[in-house]
Amino acid sequence: MTLLRLLPGISHSPIPLSPRVSARVFLALLRRIRHGHLTLTTPDGNRHVFGDLHDSRGAALHLHDWRACGAILHAGDIGFAQALREQWVDSPDLVALLRLAIRNEAAAAATLHGGLFARLWFALRHRLRRNTRDGSRQNIHAHYDLGNDFYALWLDRSWTYSSACFDGDLQRPLADAQAAKYQRVIDTLGLRAGMTVLEIGCGWGGFALHAASQGIRVRALTISQAQYALATERVMAAAQGDRVKVELCDYRDAEGQYDAIVSIEMFEAVGEAFWPGYFATLERCLKPGARALIQSITIGDELFEHYRASSDFIRETIFPGGMLPSPAQFNRAARRAGLDARATFSFGRDYAQTLRVWRASFEAQLEAVRALGFDEAFIRIWRLYFAYCEAAFDEGRTDVMHFIVERT
Numbered sequence: 041m042t043l044l045r046l047l048p049g050i051s052h053s054p055i056p057l058s059p060r061v062s063a064r065v066f067l068a069l070l071r072r073i074r075h076g077h078l079t080l081t082t083p084d085g086n087r088h089v090f091g092d093l094h095d096s097r098g099a100a101l102h103l104h105d106w107r108a109c110g111a112i113l114h115a116g117d118i119g120f121a122q123a124l125r126e127q128w129v130d131s132p133d134l135v136a137l138l139r140l141a142i143r144n145e146a147a148a149a150a151t152l153h154g155g156l157f158a159r160l161w162f163a164l165r166h167r168l169r170r171n172t173r174d175g176s177r178q179n180i181h182a183h184y185d186l187g188n189d190f191y192a193l194w195l196d197r198s199w200t201y202s203s204a205c206f207d208g209d210l211q212r213p214l215a216d217a218q219a220a221k222y223q224r225v226i227d228t229l230g231l232r233a234g235m236t237v238l239e240i241g242c243g244w245g246g247f248a249l250h251a252a253s254q255g256i257r258v259r260a261l262t263i264s265q266a267q268y269a270l271a272t273e274r275v276m277a278a279a280q281g282d283r284v285k286v287e288l289c290d291y292r293d294a295e296g297q298y299d300a301i302v303s304i305e306m307f308e309a310v311g312e313a314f315w316p317g318y319f320a321t322l323e324r325c326l327k328p329g330a331r332a333l334i335q336s337i338t339i340g341d342e343l344f345e346h347y348r349a350s351s352d353f354i355r356e357t358i359f360p361g362g363m364l365p366s367p368a369q370f371n372r373a374a375r376r377a378g379l380d381a382r383a384t385f386s387f388g389r390d391y392a393q394t395l396r397v398w399r400a401s402f403e404a405q406l407e408a409v410r411a412l413g414f415d416e417a418f419i420r421i422w423r424l425y426f427a428y429c430e431a432a433f434d435e436g437r438t439d440v441m442h443f444i445v446e447r448t
Contacts, residue, residue: 062109066109070090072144075095075144078098081100081102102132108123108129121421125417127420135430139434142437143435201243202335217390219250222251228333228385238259238298240302255283260284262286271286297326298325298327300326300331308364311363335440336443337438338365338366339364367441371443374445402426
């Protein structure tokens with residue numbers, strides 16, 4: 041079957057040349073699908089199936105505007121996000137669609153990564169969002185200061201915005217799974233009442249309050265004004281002001297030495313150029329013989345070089361300045377600072393479940409999201425954000441790990 045027959049009447053269409061050509065190239069790439077199958081509905085209402093119909097792992101994509109093909113070919117997942125924002129594409133199940141894309145990444149890399157010039161352009165944009173002190177505040181503000189009212193709609197009662205630990209029980213309530221994660225951190229480090237902990241990136245105070253309830257003293261750092269305000273309020277409401285001190289403070293300015301350091305999903309916001317300074321802070325602030333536990337999202341070692349060479353939807357749209365380490369890169373950066381690092385626990389599938397719960401809560405609160413002033417384009421992008429991350433964790437493209445770091 042020729043591409044002309046896959047696109048009935050396209051030669052007579054009023055579509056400009058560029059969208060017509062990009063549509064043909066895009067459809068040619070879809071014919072490379074080998075794992076699962078895709079049902080594509082084109083703007084003319086026709087349906088086409090690509091891949092193996094006998095493979096039950098299917099997904100659907102609705103093309104509402106041929107311009108989507110060019111956007112995707114030009115900028116990969118960033119282009120797909122643009123097309124989704126503009127309502128040029130849609131899918132009844134974004135997670136299934138993205139999992140299908142990941143499984144077929146080797147066969148159709150252009151649909152995920154985009155063209156060379158776009159990759160270079162987005163790589164430059166990413167590098168300009170450096171996490172200097174000022175840059176970090178701007179990057180953090182872009183995401184975490186969307187407003188506490190927004191996050192309150194879909195986070196659990198512990199106000200935790202990091203992976204929970206379900207320990208194999210996916211029916212466990214999210215708040216309980218978050219508490220289990222915090223307790224695992226405490227148990228792994230052997231924290232006891234009276235010990236002092238430096239928390240780098242405290243969020244809205246979830247870990248600090250959990251630790252304080254066991255008599256542990258926590259100095260909790262954040263550079264988000266919104267998080268600082270609410271974390272301080274929560275500490276006072278829990279009558280834990282004598283054990284928890286929340287500070288607006290960049291990790292580079294941390295002082296003193298502590299029995300342990302905890303940093304939960306903050307490392308991703310440091311930026312590769314600033315990893316040495318981050319580990320220097322750990323080395324400086326750990327008492328002799330003390331350890332740090334860093335929870336970080338990671339990308340596979342085999343994917344890291346390609347990942348670091350450009351940008352992607354998450355770094356371009358959701359977390360400006362963000363950068364995932366691979367396990368080997370994390371360990372290497374720690375060793376350069378005179379520290380030893382080792383991964384002790386990985387639980388990426390738990391993150392996929394955490395995201396499923398967040399996504400369901402977000403969908404249940406759409407009217408309240410709109411009432412806060414967020415428009416439909418924002419909602420579509422956040423749907424993609426949740427689905428994109430869930431698919432990556434379910435397919436093993438990303439993981440989340442606990443690293444123990446100590447002086448060598």
